[in-house]
Amino acid sequence: MRQVASAVFVLTARSGEEANGLTAASLCPVSTEPPLVLVSLNRDSAAERLIAESGAFAINFLTEEQHRIARLFTGTEATPEERFAEGGWDRLVTGAPVLDGALATFDCQVEKQISHGTHTIVFGRVVAALSLDEEGLIWRDGSFRRLAPVV
Template sequence: MHAHVDPVRFREAMRLTASGVTVVTSDGPSGPAGLTASTFQSLSMDLLSVMVCIHVESRNLSAILKNRVFVANVLAVDQEKIASRFAQSLQGRPDDRFAHEQWRAIVTGAPALYGALCNFDCTVTNVFTHASHKIVVGEVLAVEVSGAEPLIYSNRAYRALKAAIDQPHSA
């Protein structure tokens, strides 16, 4: 069964959802690669794994798949400029985008961003194709957590979480 959903309405609705902001980075035989991913999610606790969805036309996808490693750097609230830099099309060499921040290797050698909310260091274990995207599955080999506040993206803007204020409920 297929219902007709207006693609414009679907896009508008998806734009309203809020999510954390993740920069996926890789390094290895194909050189450095990085992009701001619109979809990053935990996948399994049985085999600690995550998934990231990358458009099939992304220049970075090929390098990530050939390198077979990546770090999902979930950004902190003060890292909006990094998200914007890695969301842009490549201008010049791919590694130019890495020059503005401090990076380190955790286990796989892929670049992990200092100060990120958390870093998930992964090896690529599986890749699936769905329509316009590749779903890249990574086994998590290491996790680092900073304790910073998360950067959120919703309705075409970066945002910070605001604490809810306890207020009495009406009876």
């Protein structure tokens, strides 16, 4: 899997005053009518707990320029406050944090959750979506990268 390139997003959730998120790559489109996606989240992550509490989450696909945000939302170095100090954050419909200038944003209500092994699969119904015509951030072989055209 190290050799496989993935688009990178920051998944966010908010429960009351507490907001957090994580850098992830496990989004899969599920259905167009209704519009459904799924993500796979480690059960130990703060985001998994906040999603369970709030019933909502946001997917923020990152542009190349937002690579610092990708680093902030993975690992244990940054506090939740430090994570959200970089970039501008807003709300759409559900209240989950939405990143200004993200490549694509899906604001989601939880439809269903299935826990198996170390992870929880969360199905989300997309209730709002935005996108920009920018270059997306890529993860491959242990580092964040730019996507270059072949011709």
